[in-house]
Amino acid sequence: MMFYLSTRGDPARKRFCDILLEGLAPDGGLYLPEHYPQITPEQLAKWRGLPYADLAFEILSLYIDDIPADRLRAICRKTYTAEVFGTKAIVPLKKLEEGVFLEALSNGPTLAFKDMAMQLLGNLFEYELGRRGEELNILGATSGDTGSAAEYAMKGKKGVRVFMTSPHGRMSPFQQAQMFSLQEANIHNLAVEGVFDDCQDIVKAVSNDLEFKRKYKIGTINSINWARLLAQVVYYFAGYFQATSGRVHATPEKVSFTVPSGNFGNICAGHVARMMGLPIDQLVLATNENDVLDEFFRTGVYRVRGSADTYETSSPSMDISKASNFERFVFDLVRRDGATVKRLFSEELRTKGRFALASDAKFGFVSGRSTHADRIATIRDTFERFEVVIDPHTADGLKVAREYLRPDVRMIVLETALPIKFAATIREALGREPNRPTKLLGLESLPRRVQVLPADVQAVKAYIAAHVA
Numbered sequence: 001m002m003f004y005l006s007t008r009g010d011p012a013r014k015r016f017c018d019i020l021l022e023g024l025a026p027d028g029g030l031y032l033p034e035h036y037p038q039i040t041p042e043q044l045a046k047w048r049g050l051p052y053a054d055l056a057f058e059i060l061s062l063y064i065d066d067i068p069a070d071r072l073r074a075i076c077r078k079t080y081t082a083e084v085f086g087t088k089a090i091v092p093l094k095k096l097e098e099g100v101f102l103e104a105l106s107n108g109p110t111l112a113f114k115d116m117a118m119q120l121l122g123n124l125f126e127y128e129l130g131r132r133g134e135e136l137n138i139l140g141a142t143s144g145d146t147g148s149a150a151e152y153a154m155k156g157k158k159g160v161r162v163f164m165t166s167p168h169g170r171m172s173p174f175q176q177a178q179m180f181s182l183q184e185a186n187i188h189n190l191a192v193e194g195v196f197d198d199c200q201d202i203v204k205a206v207s208n209d210l211e212f213k214r215k216y217k218i219g220t221i222n223s224i225n226w227a228r229l230l231a232q233v234v235y236y237f238a239g240y241f242q243a244t245s246g247r248v249h250a251t252p253e254k255v256s257f258t259v260p261s262g263n264f265g266n267i268c269a270g271h272v273a274r275m276m277g278l279p280i281d282q283l284v285l286a287t288n289e290n291d292v293l294d295e296f297f298r299t300g301v302y303r304v305r306g307s308a309d310t311y312e313t314s315s316p317s318m319d320i321s322k323a324s325n326f327e328r329f330v331f332d333l334v335r336r337d338g339a340t341v342k343r344l345f346s347e348e349l350r351t352k353g354r355f356a357l358a359s360d361a362k363f364g365f366v367s368g369r370s371t372h373a374d375r376i377a378t379i380r381d382t383f384e385r386f387e388v389v390i391d392p393h394t395a396d397g398l399k400v401a402r403e404y405l406r407p408d409v410r411m412i413v414l415e416t417a418l419p420i421k422f423a424a425t426i427r428e429a430l431g432r433e434p435n436r437p438t439k440l441l442g443l444e445s446l447p448r449r450v451q452v453l454p455a456d457v458q459a460v461k462a463y464i465a466a467h468v469a
């Protein structure tokens with residue numbers, strides 16, 4: 001049986017379905033499996049060539065043994081379809097130049113890689129809530145990508161409502177159109193007259209009102225959810241299979257991945273894949289000007305930033321001041337010593353805003369940083385040389401990937417969004433509009449469902465109370 005534990009040393013052990021709907025562990029830690037199942041070269045050879053949904057099932061079933069196997073397989077097949085993700089390959093690899101590939105993770109409904117996990121989460125939530133006969137009201141705050149991915153994953157799902165706050169008038173026209181055009185009754189867009197921080201403060205205040213939270217079954221779906229991370233492990237395997245030939249070598253062929261990173265969720269899935277035995281050479285972490293993580297991998301010092309030191313950049317989904325998934329990696333780094341993690345995260349970080357770890361053991365991670373000028377130059381260069389338009393986050397990745405190319409090791413750069421989501425930066429780089437997928441033509445002229453509310457906790461509570469039957 002697979003059990004899950006907290007990174008901060010709590011002795012409790014839980015099953016997958018228990019942690020699925022939970023956020024943090026009660027001691028403030030993050031959940032991780034008790035061990036990483038090991039993949040043999042024979043198993044790896046057998047998985048090569050599986051359709052994506054079946055590969056997902058094989059990997060998920062190593063971690064999820066409290067959902068019947070046939071149900072889990074059905075959930076995977078319902079999630080990863082060509083209709084939803086655009087191609088039969090789901091995450092097709094595109095060769096840019098000799099040894100450098102882009103893995104397309106952004107052809108889901110909201111055009112960013114978050115769909116890869118969120119779409120699965122929607123189906124897992126529906127299954128588990130149905131089994132329990134319970135309901136869940138997801139309350140969130142978004143400045144763009146996460147909120148739309150959550151809404152498109154949960155729309156029409158039984159037992160789930162989404163109340164998504166966003167700063168009124170501050171998201172890009174495309175993002176507003178994407179979210180507000182949803183007509184499903186279980187999706188509620190709340191445009192708050194304030195900034196993103198106001199939205200986050202409101203969500204926090206509601207979540208801290210335990211009585212309200214219990215009465216209205218309030219939950220969240222943030223990036224620390226283990227199921228989201230697990231879903232992301234699958235595309236590392238799928239990328240590996242596409243980049244390697246499958247010929248039998250004395251030592252398995254290795255590939256490297258570069259990951260545009262913010263909250264450390266995406267690349268943490270790569271870490272898990274490698275811990276399972278996927279032959280990964282380097283995991284290359286790319287940041288933008290918000291370089292908390294690059295600093296750690298260069299110096300061994302993890303120093304979180306205040307909001308005054310968090311920059312608004314042209315790769316906004318990587319604008320973070322602390323990386324919420326990083327604790328999982330540190331847990332493995334300190335050989336799964338929960339007491340040490342607890343000291344680092346709940347004492348040192350809280351009192352000093354930083355901690356330092358010996359800089360030798362980093363599990364083969366390297367890192368680099370990219371700036372606005374780098375993004376523009378990389379988008380331009382990639383278009384001129386390959387006629388491929390990449391989004392600003394992917395450009396951060398490609399820029400840093402080039403610093404770590406090794407002869408004979410293929411490099412896969414994860415494409416985390418499509419350029420249409422960040423049209424202003426594409427115009428600046430290329431002087432032209434990015435292409436728009438045909439399914440999204442006319443998006444901005446669709447009718448909208450959105451409620452404008454003052455930046456006031458009571459107003460949001462009253463709205464929720466009135467809409468929870």
Ligand SMILES: *Cc1c(COP(=O)(O)O)cnc(C)c1O
Pocket residue numbers: 112113114145223260261262263264265266267317318393416417
């Ligand atoms: C969320 C996001 C990222 C950062 O991913 P993490 O898992 O938080 O590291 C990068 N690029 C895009 C486009 C995103 O939406």
